[in-house]
Amino acid sequence: xxxxxxxxxxxxxxxxxxxxxxxxxxxxxxxxxxxxxxxxxxxxxxxxxxxxxxxxxxxxxxxxxxxxxxxxxxxxxxxxxxxxxxxxxxxxxxxxxxxxxxxxxxxxxxxxxxxxxxxxxxxxxxxxxxxxxxxxxxxxxxxxxxxxxxxxxxxxxxxxxxxxxxxxxxxxxxxxxxxxxxxxxxxxxxxxxxxxxxxxxxxxxxxxxxxxxxxxxxxxxxxxxxxxxxxxxxxxxxxxxxxxxxxxxxxxxxxxxxxxxxxxxxxxxxxxxxxxxxxxxxxxxxxxxxxxxxxxxxxxx
Amino acid sequence: xxxxxxxxxxxxxxxxxxxxxxxxxxxxxxxxxxxxxxxxxxxxxxxxxxxxxxxxxxxxxxxxxxxxxxxxxxxxxxxxxxxxxxxxxxxxxxxxxxxxxxxxxxxxxxxxxxxxxxxxxxxxxxxxxxxxxxxxxxxxxxxxxxxxxxxxxxxxxxxxxxxxxxxxxxxxxxxxxxxxxxxxxxxxxxxxxxxxxxxxxxxxxxxxxxxxxxxxxxxxxxxxxxxxxxxxxxxxxxxxxxxxxxxxxxxxxxxxxxxxxxxxxxxxxxxxxxxxxxxxxxxxxxxxxxxxxxxxxxxxxxxxxx
Numbered sequence: 080x081x082x083x084x085x086x087x088x089x090x091x092x093x094x095x096x097x098x099x100x101x102x103x104x105x106x107x108x109x110x111x112x113x114x115x116x117x118x119x120x121x122x123x124x125x126x127x128x129x130x131x132x133x134x135x136x137x138x139x140x141x142x143x144x145x146x147x148x149x150x151x152x153x154x155x156x157x158x159x160x161x162x163x164x165x166x167x168x169x170x171x172x173x174x175x176x177x178x179x180x181x182x183x184x185x186x187x188x189x190x191x192x193x194x195x196x197x198x199x200x201x202x203x204x205x206x207x208x209x210x211x212x213x214x215x216x217x218x219x220x221x222x223x224x225x226x227x228x229x230x231x232x233x234x235x236x237x238x239x240x241x242x243x244x245x246x247x248x249x250x251x252x253x254x255x256x257x258x259x260x261x262x263x264x265x266x267x268x269x270x271x272x273x274x275x276x277x278x279x280x281x282x283x284x285x286x287x288x289x290x291x292x293x294x295x296x297x298x299x300x301x302x303x304x305x306x307x308x309x310x311x312x313x314x315x316x317x318x319x320x321x322x323x324x325x326x327x328x329x330x331x332x333x334x335x336x337x338x339x340x341x342x343x344x345x346x347x348x349x350x351x352x353x354x355x356x357x358x359x360x361x362x363x364x365x366x367x368x369x370x371x372x373x374x375x376x377x378x379x380x
Numbered sequence: 381x382x383x384x385x386x387x388x389x390x391x392x393x394x395x396x397x398x399x400x401x402x403x404x405x406x407x408x409x410x411x412x413x414x415x416x417x418x419x420x421x422x423x424x425x426x427x428x429x430x431x432x433x434x435x436x437x438x439x440x441x442x443x444x445x446x447x448x449x450x451x452x453x454x455x456x457x458x459x460x461x462x463x464x465x466x467x468x469x470x471x472x473x474x475x476x477x478x479x480x481x482x483x484x485x486x487x488x489x490x491x492x493x494x495x496x497x498x499x500x501x502x503x504x505x506x507x508x509x510x511x512x513x514x515x516x517x518x519x520x521x522x523x524x525x526x527x528x529x530x531x532x533x534x535x536x537x538x539x540x541x542x543x544x545x546x547x548x549x550x551x552x553x554x555x556x557x558x559x560x561x562x563x564x565x566x567x568x569x570x571x572x573x574x575x576x577x578x579x580x581x582x583x584x585x586x587x588x589x590x591x592x593x594x595x596x597x598x599x600x601x602x603x604x605x606x607x608x609x610x611x612x613x614x615x616x617x618x619x620x621x622x623x624x625x626x627x628x629x630x631x632x633x634x635x636x637x638x639x640x641x642x643x644x645x646x647x648x649x650x651x652x653x654x655x656x657x658x659x660x661x662x663x664x665x666x667x668x669x670x671x672x673x674x675x676x677x678x679x680x681x682x683x684x685x686x
Contacts, residue, residue: 104491111492114483115501118558122504124527125516141527190412197405198398205409212420214611214673216619216642219666220420222649222658223427246419251412277404306509308622309642313650324511331515332629348519351512358507363500 179244191254257292571605
């Protein structure tokens with residue numbers, strides 16, 4: 080299974096072999112698993128709660144199942160509440176996160192490769208500006224971007240969420256490091272001698288060799304947009320365009336405000352639970368890629 | 381052809397080749413640079429421009445220069461928000477990064493049973509949106525059906541009000557810690573895995589124990605990665621928005637509209653309809669974050685050379 084089979088980093092095989100001979104320690108194991116419990120228990124509670132009816136939520140203990148198993152009723156109510164708007168939110172989230180992550184990865188790959196494999200005028204200065212921009216808080220940009228987009232009639236459209244999300248300076252940084260390591264200069268030189276053009280070298284040799292790094296950048300861009308709340312909150316006013324984060328927050332404030340509220344708790348809880356499943360699955364499934372990509376990026380600066 | 385003519389021809393071919401290659405580099409860079417300019421540089425400049433105007437009831441917008449920016453520095457509500465985030469940073473970030481470092485070192489030492497499964501368990505919250513994490517913890521903090529409150533009641537105690545003004549900041553720190561320990565741990569763990577085996581073996585031969593090896597070899601070796609997590613934490617803390625914004629729905633009397641600087645900028649722009657002053661707040665906040673990140677980096681460098 081690809082889930083649990085890989086260690087990150089290049090030297091890992093020999094190291095984990097050397098380590099396997101070591102004894103495990105009870106104290107360390109207990110401490111680490113105590114931490115793991117802290118991270119897992121709230122999610123376990125969320126999972127159990129999504130199988131309960133509203134009255135069981137209030138009347139039974141949080142970590143035990145309720146008198147009724149209401150998971151399927153809850154799922155049905157999540158997908159039918161407000162004329163089934165939840166499914167639209169799922170679709171919007173996939174569209175916004177998928178599109179911006181794809182574009183962000185393509186742009187970062189091309190730029191990272193250019194920084195890693197070519198010398199050109201202004202290279203150091205441009206890279207310094209790109210790297211420095213990691214420190215610009217994105218929320219400080221959101222407001223002026225909103226005003227600009229509103230002047231161009233772009234607010235309340237999918238573009239308002241996608242366009243600002245395609246810039247990934249950290250992705251460029253990761254791809255530069257990754258391209259330096261994974262695309263040997265000899266391969267490029269050999270292809271040049273064969274008469275390949277520079278761009279076809281990039282597409283035919285560069286891109287396949289950089290694929291694991293690209294998966295890393297894609298996943299982190301995907302999560303950033305998938306989990307983004309601030310940007311869609313200010314950009315979108317039509318609830319049919321909301322992504323899951325904004326939609327769920329709206330349901331939560333409805334249930335907190337109390338307007339016909341009681342019945343909403345189990346719907347909000349089940350909706351929250353459904354919304355986290357896809358990303359967790361993607362992360363588990365693509366584990367070996369993003370871990371090796373991060374390993375390359377995290378050490379060199 | 382004479383030798384010198386050959387040399388000239390050769391040189392010319394080389395420079396034209398180099399020119400062709402740097403042209404390719406620009407072709408590859410251009411798409412990124414275009415969106416970088418449009419989505420990062422232009423908004424930043426525009427925000428600076430906006431902050432220099434003031435909208436009045438009569439006469440529309442007037443140019444006021446740096447007046448808005450200057451008044452942000454004496455704005456009580458902004459300063460309180462920054463103060464709150466400073467407390468948050470000083471208390472929460474060491475806990476979060478300390479926990480992440482401990483788990484990364486423990487997993488790297490190979491002394492944990494089921495290490496891969498526990499690594500995933502710690503990382504999973506990163507895949508949970510901040511909105512969902514806050515919703516979930518909001519229910520866990522609440523009085524109605526939270527297992528925390530249930531446990532207190534079961535033993536006959538009054539459950540603490542985790543959403544009260546005394547405890548809300550700590551409750552928020554807990555949410556952020558829960559969300560981001562795993563992400564920081566993975567960055568540190570990935571760096572740990574690239575330490576060459578030889579230097580660890582040398583330490584073992586010298587008789588250094590696990591803790592000694594961690595302190596004197598592993599932590600110094602991954603200083604860059606720790607620095608990176610620290611910078612990300614500066615950025616994340618000072619622009620905190622999701623958690624206070626969603627918690628304010630269930631604790632409206634505790635979290636005001638200027639609880640964090642970012643919440644303040646948001647409510648100025650969209651509730652008070654004052655985009656000019658909101659831009660000034662966002663601009664100052666951005667400058668503040670960049671300054672703090674820069675100072676953190678400088679101090680980190682100095683420690684390396686010392």
